[in-house]
Amino acid sequence: MTTPQTENGFTMIANELLETILGSGFSLHEQSVILTVIRKTYGYGKKEDDMSAAQIGAMCGVARQHVTSALNALAARNVINKRPGRFGMIIGIQKDHRRWFSKAQLRSMTDSPESGQGSPKSGHVQNVDADSPESGQVDSPESGHTKETLPKENHQKKTSCAPQADRDQVAETPAGQKGRARTGIAADLQDRFERFYAAYPLKKSRGAAEKAFAKIRPDEALLAEMLAALEKRQVSGTWLDPKFIPYPATWLNAQGWADVIAVEYSAPVHEVIDIFNEVLGQQLGEISLSIFVPAREALVTEFLTFSNKPDLARRYFTWLRDDNDLPPMIGFDRLIGRQGYADAIGGKFTRKP
Incomplete structure (x- = not known):
């Protein structure tokens, strides 16, 4: 059974944006990709992130080539912005959904003779095929694929030495633990x-x-x-x-x-533990000084405030040894704690005559 908790992480998204995504007629692949992009950006408090098609596909369960198609289609509709990154593409959601284009608007712009090779303002190219992994790239500075960058990217794809190399320029490495693909x-x-x-x-x-x-x-x-x-x-x-x-x-x-971490006992606490080990260690078991326990540091520090008389620890532990019948399971922490100290001083363990 699993019980997800928001304290382990959550993704904040405006209801208006989520409702627009749900009502915009995206395909199942497109919607999965959008939600994955949101998870990898808004989920980490970022507007955009460097990610690959393989990385997105691994998260949402969509094949890499379909992720690539969906990304091209979404960029064409101005739903996302993308540009070349280190691992793949730097992708972010176009939050102003009023700037998104419907499929009908996209078709009318790409079919119009006046549109030519695409409008720089719209960020679209002609003949965008949302179902093809080889669909055209977005001809927009915002998307990261311009006429100047396309030849270079195509050249990189053609010269790749791996036939099945990720077209988002992601180095794929052998599977990790339990067959987990090490991509992205x-x-x-x-x-x-x-x-x-x-x-x-x-x-x-x-x-x-x-x-x-x-x-x-x-x-x-x-x-x-x-x-x-x-x-x-x-x-x-x-x-x-x-x-x-x-x-x-x-x-x-x-x-x-x-974080600042204390790794050893303070000198006064160290001294109290040394005295206990000397006086009662053989009877009740010695306390290790090699492992620092913050709760024990606090207990001993409080114990030292129980009396203003000098050498409290030696007097107390010696009296416990010589004049009391201590239960076999009682330990250092109990004896120096406030309740244990009160029990001892109150005569709970005092040896009967």
């Missing part, structure tokens, strides 16, 4: 993600983690900082309980590697 992200960035994910103590929502990681695009220096922060978390003991470990995507989006 540079191989070196994917390798960094694998190292990060292997080190992260909670393996949850890998897909969301990959997207968050790709958004940050850490170099080797930042990855090293992330891994060092994860190691500190392990040493600090703050993540000993899995319920306190955030999902990896949540940690990445919150820049968790920048």
